[in-house]
Amino acid sequence: MKKILVIGALGQIGSELTPEFNKRYGCDNVVVADVAYDKHGVVKDNAFEKIDVTDYNAIESAIKRHRIDTIINLAAILSAKGEQNPDLAWRINIDGLLNVIRLGVKYKLDRVMVPSSIAVFGPQSVLYNAPQETVLKPNTMYGITKVTGELLADYYFRNFGLDFRGIRYPGIISYKTPPGGGTTDYAVEIFYDALKHKKYTCFLSSEACLPMMYMPDCIRGTIMLLEADRSKLQHHGNYNLGAMSFTPEILAAEIRKHIPEFEISYKPDFRREIAKYWPASVDDSSARAEWGWAPQWDLPATVADMLKEVAKKVN
Numbered sequence: 001m002k003k004i005l006v007i008g009a010l011g012q013i014g015s016e017l018t019p020e021f022n023k024r025y026g027c028d029n030v031v032v033a034d035v036a037y038d039k040h041g042v043v044k045d046n047a048f049e050k051i052d053v054t055d056y057n058a059i060e061s062a063i064k065r066h067r068i069d070t071i072i073n074l075a076a077i078l079s080a081k082g083e084q085n086p087d088l089a090w091r092i093n094i095d096g097l098l099n100v101i102r103l104g105v106k107y108k109l110d111r112v113m114v115p116s117s118i119a120v121f122g123p124q125s126v127l128y129n130a131p132q133e134t135v136l137k138p139n140t141m142y143g144i145t146k147v148t149g150e151l152l153a154d155y156y157f158r159n160f161g162l163d164f165r166g167i168r169y170p171g172i173i174s175y176k177t178p179p180g181g182g183t184t185d186y187a188v189e190i191f192y193d194a195l196k197h198k199k200y201t202c203f204l205s206s207e208a209c210l211p212m213m214y215m216p217d218c219i220r221g222t223i224m225l226l227e228a229d230r231s232k233l234q235h236h237g238n239y240n241l242g243a244m245s246f247t248p249e250i251l252a253a254e255i256r257k258h259i260p261e262f263e264i265s266y267k268p269d270f271r272r273e274i275a276k277y278w279p280a281s282v283d284d285s286s287a288r289a290e291w292g293w294a295p296q297w298d299l300p301a302t303v304a305d306m307l308k309e310v311a312k313k314v315n
Contacts, residue, residue, distance in 0.1 A: 001070045001110050001226075003029050005062055007053055007100070008074030010034040013115070013169075013218065015042045015177040017072070020219050022046065031066045035075070042177070053096030060103055069110040072226075073100045079119050080271050081181035082142035093145035101152060104162050111163040113226055116150050116238050118170050118211055119143035119183075123277045130279035132240050132286045140274055153237025165225050166237035170211035170282070172218050173302060175309040183271045183278070186248060187212055190264070191310045194255050199263040203271050206249040206264075209280040213243040214297040214305070221293055228291035235286055242284040243295035244302070254303045 004021060008014050009032035021030045022045055032043045033051035049062045053075040062068065075096055082089035097114060104112045121130055122138040136147045146168075153164040171184025179185040186202050193200035213221075221241050246254075252264040287293035297305075 001025070003031065003066055003068050004070045004072065005031045005033060005049075005066065005068040006072045006074065007033045007051060007059070008076065010036060010038060010042055010177075011074055012172060012174055012177045012179050013215075013222075014072075014074045016174065016215055017074075017219055017222060018043045018046065020223065024223065031062065031068065033062060053099060054091055056099045056103070059099055063103060063107055068107075070226075071100055071104065071109060071112050073097065073112070073114045076115070077142065078180055078182040079117075079140055079142040079274050080183055080185070082145070083140055083270065083274065086141035089141045089145055093142070094148055097149055097152065101156055101162065101164070104164070105156065105160045109162070111165060111226070113165045113222070114149055114153070114237065116166045116168045117142070117146045118168055118278050118282065119274075120147045120150065120168060120238070121277065121279050125277070125279065127277070127279045128281060130240065130282045132235065132238070132283060139277060150238040157236050163230055164236050165228075165233070167221060167225060167239050167241045167287075168282070169218065170213045170241065170243065172213055172215055173306065174215035174218075175306055175313065176215075183274045184210055184212065187251060190248070190251060190255070191306045192314065194259055194262050195307065195311055195314045198259060198261050199265070200252075201265050201267050202248045203267065203269045204248055204275055205268045205272055206266055207247055208272065208275045209245055209247045210275060210278055211242055211245050211280070211282050213241065213295070214302040217243050217295045217297050220296070221287075224291055224293060225287070232290050234290055239287045240282040240284040241287055241293060242282045243297060244299050245281045246299055251299070251303070254299055255307070257300075258304065258307050
């Protein structure tokens with residue numbers, strides 16, 4: 001890897017991944033792109049390209065102009081928004097992905113990384129300690145697009161030699177950038193309401209147990225897989241990655257250790273039906289064995305740090 005293009009760089013993950021790339025590879029070697037201009041200077045140290053991932057020519061132009069050899073494609077419509085606009089989810093998540101893949105093959109890119117998600121699991125999957133290999137028949141458009149992406153990763157690796165890597169991200173908890181329309185967004189929103197109002201109304205039910213991860217672990221895991229020795233990888237676009245699992249009630253109880261008066265209530269909406277068929281936990285033994293993954297953040301440490309950092313923003 002010599003020159004990296006991050007597409008979707010202004011989103012929840014990209015806005016924190018890019019600064020880590022800058023530290024590791026140097027700002028001059030990281031080009032960032034998004035469909036919107038960087039009005040707030042989130043990635044002000046990098047060359048910026050305004051790119052819609054569905055625009056093949058715009059991506060190709062950036063590859064040629066900056067001599068890109070690695071693409072991280074973070075552009076996606078997430079689960080909740082995907083159910084509200086499935087056609088858009090397909091265009092961004094699949095048509096955009098195919099643009100990146102075709103250009104990766106055409107320009108013989110060193111590697112391509114595109115996130116997958118726990119949304120690939122569905123009603124027929126094993127949902128406790130969900131294995132790396134299991135039945136994947138999701139019932140959401142977001143999940144369908146992510147399964148399709150995983151299959152494309154295997155296909156283009158086998159048939160074209162494209163080094164395509166991806167992680168099935170769990171719910172990501174962070175404080176720097178707001179989440180973008182996912183089913184696990186409550187695990188970010190709850191901290192703001194706890195500090196502002198001492199109460200929160202959750203759109204999932206109290207027993208909805210889902211895998212979660214704090215952003216520092218997400219960034220570290222992403223970089224670990226990106227840099228991993230290709231010869232040791234038995235999988236490509238579909239690594240399970242675990243850190244912690246909890247329900248809204250368990251998270252609320254941990255917050256009460258810091259804010260005793262905090263109250264949580266429940267008003268489940270359509271996102272509860274999405275979460276019902278996502279795993280409560282995942283088996284990430286392949287990631288551990290093949291590239292050394294191990295999480296560093298647990299729930300108590302995550303809650304303490306989130307409350308500290310969100311308090312700075314709220315105040």
